[in-house]
Amino acid sequence: MSDRSNIKDVSALAGVSVKTVSRVLNGHRYVSQDTRERVEKAMQELEFRPSVAARILAGNKSGQIALIYDNHSPYYMNQVQMGCWEACQASNSRLLAQPVDVGDAMVGEQVRGLVTETHVDGVVLSSPVTDCAPVLKALEGMDIPFVRISPGTNHAMTSSVFMDDAQAADDMTSYLIAQGHRKIGFIRGHSSHMASEERLFGYRRALDRAGLPFEPALVAPGEFDFDSGVAAAHLFLNGPTRPSAIFASNDDMAAGVLSVAHDMGLSVPQDLSVAGFDDTTLARMVWPQLTTIHQPTREMAFAATQLLLQGAQLTHRRLQHDLIERASVAPVNPDLLSSQDLS
Amino acid sequence: MSDRSNIKDVSALAGVSVKTVSRVLNGHRYVSQDTRERVEKAMQELEFRPSVAARILAGNKSGQIALIYDNHSPYYMNQVQMGCWEACQASNSRLLAQPVDVGDAMVGEQVRGLVTETHVDGVVLSSPVTDCAPVLKALEGMDIPFVRISPGTNHAMTSSVFMDDAQAADDMTSYLIAQGHRKIGFIRGHSSHMASEERLFGYRRALDRAGLPFEPALVAPGEFDFDSGVAAAHLFLNGPTRPSAIFASNDDMAAGVLSVAHDMGLSVPQDLSVAGFDDTTLARMVWPQLTTIHQPTREMAFAATQLLLQGAQLTHRRLQHDLIERASVAPVNPDLLSSQDLS
DNA sequence: CTGTTAGCGCTTTCAA
DNA sequence: TTGAAAGCGCTAACAG
Numbered sequence: 001m002s003d004r005s006n007i008k009d010v011s012a013l014a015g016v017s018v019k020t021v022s023r024v025l026n027g028h029r030y031v032s033q034d035t036r037e038r039v040e041k042a043m044q045e046l047e048f049r050p051s052v053a054a055r056i057l058a059g060n061k062s063g064q065i066a067l068i069y070d071n072h073s074p075y076y077m078n079q080v081q082m083g084c085w086e087a088c089q090a091s092n093s094r095l096l097a098q099p100v101d102v103g104d105a106m107v108g109e110q111v112r113g114l115v116t117e118t119h120v121d122g123v124v125l126s127s128p129v130t131d132c133a134p135v136l137k138a139l140e141g142m143d144i145p146f147v148r149i150s151p152g153t154n155h156a157m158t159s160s161v162f163m164d165d166a167q168a169a170d171d172m173t174s175y176l177i178a179q180g181h182r183k184i185g186f187i188r189g190h191s192s193h194m195a196s197e198e199r200l201f202g203y204r205r206a207l208d209r210a211g212l213p214f215e216p217a218l219v220a221p222g223e224f225d226f227d228s229g230v231a232a233a234h235l236f237l238n239g240p241t242r243p244s245a246i247f248a249s250n251d252d253m254a255a256g257v258l259s260v261a262h263d264m265g266l267s268v269p270q271d272l273s274v275a276g277f278d279d280t281t282l283a284r285m286v287w288p289q290l291t292t293i294h295q296p297t298r299e300m301a302f303a304a305t306q307l308l309l310q311g312a313q314l315t316h317r318r319l320q321h322d323l324i325e326r327a328s329v330a331p332v333n334p335d336l337l338s339s340q341d342l343s
Numbered sequence: 344m345s346d347r348s349n350i351k352d353v354s355a356l357a358g359v360s361v362k363t364v365s366r367v368l369n370g371h372r373y374v375s376q377d378t379r380e381r382v383e384k385a386m387q388e389l390e391f392r393p394s395v396a397a398r399i400l401a402g403n404k405s406g407q408i409a410l411i412y413d414n415h416s417p418y419y420m421n422q423v424q425m426g427c428w429e430a431c432q433a434s435n436s437r438l439l440a441q442p443v444d445v446g447d448a449m450v451g452e453q454v455r456g457l458v459t460e461t462h463v464d465g466v467v468l469s470s471p472v473t474d475c476a477p478v479l480k481a482l483e484g485m486d487i488p489f490v491r492i493s494p495g496t497n498h499a500m501t502s503s504v505f506m507d508d509a510q511a512a513d514d515m516t517s518y519l520i521a522q523g524h525r526k527i528g529f530i531r532g533h534s535s536h537m538a539s540e541e542r543l544f545g546y547r548r549a550l551d552r553a554g555l556p557f558e559p560a561l562v563a564p565g566e567f568d569f570d571s572g573v574a575a576a577h578l579f580l581n582g583p584t585r586p587s588a589i590f591a592s593n594d595d596m597a598a599g600v601l602s603v604a605h606d607m608g609l610s611v612p613q614d615l616s617v618a619g620f621d622d623t624t625l626a627r628m629v630w631p632q633l634t635t636i637h638q639p640t641r642e643m644a645f646a647a648t649q650l651l652l653q654g655a656q657l658t659h660r661r662l663q664h665d666l667i668e669r670a671s672v673a674p675v676n677p678d679l680l681s682s683q684d685l686s
Numbered sequence: 687c688t689g690t691t692a693g694c695g696c697t698t699t700c701a702a
Numbered sequence: 703t704t705g706a707a708a709g710c711g712c713t714a715a716c717a718g
Contacts, residue, residue: 004459006711017689022713030687049459053399054711057694062396074421078414085442094461097440099428116347116392118437349695360705365697373703397695400710 005046014042025050052094062119064094065308068111068135069126070102076297080126080149083301091309096120100129108134115144122146122308126301130160147308149300152194159315161304165195168293168321169202172247172275175291175323177210181245181273185236187222187229187257189249199249199277217241222253229256237264237272245273254290278324294322348389357385368393395437405462408651409439411454411478412469415533415567416595419640423469423492426644434652439463443472445535451477458487465489465651469644471535473503490651492643495537502658504647508538511636511664512545512590515618518634518666519588520553524616528586530565530575530596542592542620560584565596572599580607580615588616597621597633621667637665 007025011018016035023031024039031039042048056062067084071077081097088095098114100107115123115138123146129135130148136157139146148160155162176184186203189196200219207214218241220232229248233256236243248254254276258268266272268290278292296319303317350368354361359378366374367382374382385391399405410427414420424440431438441457443450458466458481466489472478473494482489483500491503498505519527529546532539547557561584563575572591576599579586591597597619601611609615611633621635639662646660 007713008711018712019689019714020687023688026713032687035687047455049456051400051462051711052460053396053405053462054694055713056396057394057400057696058711058713059694060713071421071425074417077421078417081440082414082442094439096437097424099425112390113392117395119394119396350697351695361696362698362705363703366704369697375703378703394695397710398697400712401695401697402710403697 004051005048007048007050009046010039010042010048013046014039056119061121063092064096064118064120065122065124065305066096066098066114066118066120067124067126067305068098068100068114068129070129070132071099072128077126079297080301083298083303084124084305087302087305087309090306093121093309100135102128102132102135107132108138111135112138112142115139115142120144124301124304124308125149125151127152145308145311147304149297149304150195150295155194155316156314159304159307159312161300161307161317161319163295163300163319163321165198166202166205168277168295168323169199169247169249170206171202171321171323172291172293173203173206174210175325176245176247176273176275177206177212179245179273181243182212183215183218183241183243183245185232185243185246186219187232187246187248187253188219189222190224196249203247215241218243222249224250224252226252226256226259229253230260231256233257233260237261237266243272245275248274248276251276251278251290251292254292258290291323291325294324296321347394348391350391350393352389353382353385353391356389357382399462404464406435407437407439407461407463408465408467408648409441409457409461409463410467410469410648411441411443411457411472413445413472413475413535414442415471415536416593418594419567420469422640423644426641426646427467427648429641430645430648430652433649436464436652443478445471445475445478448477450475451481454478455481455485458482458485463487467644467647467651468492468494470495470538471533474535474537488651488654490647492647493538495540498659499657502647502650502655504643504650504660504662506638506643506662506664508541509545509548511620511638511666512542512592513549514545514664514666515590515634515636516546516549517553518668519590519616519618520549520555522588522616524586524588525555526558526561526584526586526588528575528579528589529562530572530589530591530600531562532565532592533567536567539592546590558584561586565592567593567595569595569599569602572596572601573603574599576600576603580604580609586615588618591617591619594619594621594633594635597635601633634666634668637667639664 007018007021011021021039024036069077085095096118100110123139125146125148127150130151131153146158148158150162151160188200204214220235222228222232236246246257248257254274257274261268261272268274275291278294299319307315350361350364354364364382367379412420427438439461443453466482468489468491470493473491474496489501491501493505494503531543550557563578565571565575579589589600591600597617600617604611604615611617618634621637643662650658
């Protein structure tokens with residue numbers, strides 16, 4: 001705070017009123033070219049930087065938005081932060097990234113506090129805060145715009161950015177079919193997430209289009225966690241209708257399947273193909289043999305932030321996913337299914 | 344901004360002056376128990392939240408600090424953010440996390456702008472911004488306290504928190520040597536991080552002490568990301584001087600090496616030992632076969648932030664690293680090195 | 687196109 | 703232990 005100069009200093013140096021300086025600062029029209037230049041020169045000379053605090057207090061917008069997240073995967077959050085950050089850069093806004101604990105009984109209050117204390121103009125919610133009831137309720141009661149990235153529920157409630165889960169699941173299923181698989185186990189996602197239903201639908205649609213029968217025995221329940229994947233893998237691999245490929249609705253469950261496959265001495269993908277959704281790019285790194293649907297996390301964050309900053313009314317944007325094939329998922333060799341490999 | 348209540352509303356409801364409310368807000372002494380309770384009740388009733396902007400403008404401290412970083416590894420940044428965040432929580436401060444590009448010619452100006460615009464009370468610098476001359480110069484010229492996490496240069500300049508990178512790399516290298524390895528590939532870190540040089544030094548020192556030759560061909564460049572690890576692994580494993588162990592300067596790169604090893608059908612650690620620095624515990628969980636130097640990143644960030652918030656004068660704290668051995672890294676079996684395993 | 691005058695919501699003197 | 707008044711640096715009406 002050594003020698004901060006203020007708008008008054010600038011106006012004095014430039015020989016104009018403070019209001020004129022303010023106009024220049026905010027890019028208003030109706031400032032003569034000559035005046036504008038004089039003011040800008042003065043600002044430069046004094047290294048003038050407008051106080052955000054003062055602008056907030058005087059005006060009605062802060063130029064700040066908040067990103068609220070509950071940190072699950074570093075990679076996921078990194079992508080989200082970068083996406084939001086880039087959009088803010090482009091709009092000359094500041095980003096306040098605030099972690100919360102969606103399990104905390106006080107989350108709603110925390111968010112309310114954050115918003116009123118900092119005067120942010122809007123809020124970006126990333127999963128799983130997107131579906132955290134206390135937070136949504138707090139935000140709705142505050143008359144502040146917010147956008148959600150991949151909301152699982154209540155799509156109609158706010159603007160949101162998401163991907164086409166049904167198509168993604170369809171793509172992956174079709175890919176597996178093209179590899180020669182005929183019995184493909186599917187592990188559902190958590191029932192509270194809209195995406196789970198969508199993915200199941202996509203799976204069925206692909207089977208249907210390929211003329212393959214839908215077998216209920218090849219669908220296992222799941223809750224998006226590692227243990228669900230383990231349970232489902234046991235169900236499939238020890239059951240009567242043994243699939244040659246297992247498609248999990250997210251990467252944690254796919255990890256569970258891989259773990260079981262490994263324990264049983266099965267090689268992936270020679271003995272069993274495992275596919276999953278990939279939130280983070282991490283899964284791909286960790287398990288190169290995993291073929292995944294890559295979710296465009298960063299792009300979604302960017303788009304969501306853009307939507308918020310542009311003040312778009314209730315807009316929904318669907319972004320494209322990618323199917324990322326890492327290892328060649330070998331066509332099924334039924335003989336191999338029973339052999340006990342080394343590895 | 345629907346119905347924000349202000350300090351005046353509170354004072355009216357509580358039947359006291361605004362100054363008294365302010366006193367309660369700031370935890371001043373000299374407020375009678377009775378008055379304090381009345382005020383607190385009024386605040387609660389009105390869901391009062393003090394405007395940060397107003398407090399900044401009126402007072403001389405903002406209750407905000409900035410964390411400035413240049414995002415190289417998501418894991419690393421996640422840990423840094425969490426550490427800073429926790430320290431802020433404890434001190435009731437707000438954290439502004441701001442990415443910058445240390446290569447940008449304007450980075451100094453950007454930081455200067457950030458500081459004066461937001462009125463932050465202090466700044467935490469994480470590597471490699473810790474050693475970014477334009478930023479350091481800008482900060483020094485502003486009379487604002489700042490603390491550095493793992494600075495590579497000018498230790499005496501500011502308070503800092505760091506670990507002994509050379510010793511850590513030395514420890515790991517010595518460990519690998521003790522396991523019987525004689526050819527140990529080393530993957531350097533990003534050149535903008537001073538720690539990279541330290542680690543290379545530690546690697547060389549350990550070799551030297553053990554009487555092993557330093558072979559330039561066993562040092563690969565790296566940029567702290569997954570792809571660097573992949574590239575380096577290819578370089579080593581397909582090159583003429585094939586090492587029996589690869590030591591990566593961070594965990595993202597170690598992951599890349601593991602991925603390649605897997606693709607090539609090599610078992611770790613039977614065919615190839617892989618070691619790395621580790622910002623989180625995640626890498627260790629995912630790859631139990633990985634031996635790592637655990638960097639107390641989060642702890643360093645926490646300590647640095649604490650130092651800043653407590654206004655400690657020129658303090659340096661060195662935190663201890665740990666060598667975490669996960670799987671028994673089998674002594675080298677040269678025969679295995681050329682065999683192409685199934686797996 | 688430009689200037690004047692009130693505040694925004696708080697903290698800080700200075701009194702009581 | 704409490705209160706009254708004067709700003710902090712800016713923007714928002716209103717004038718000119």
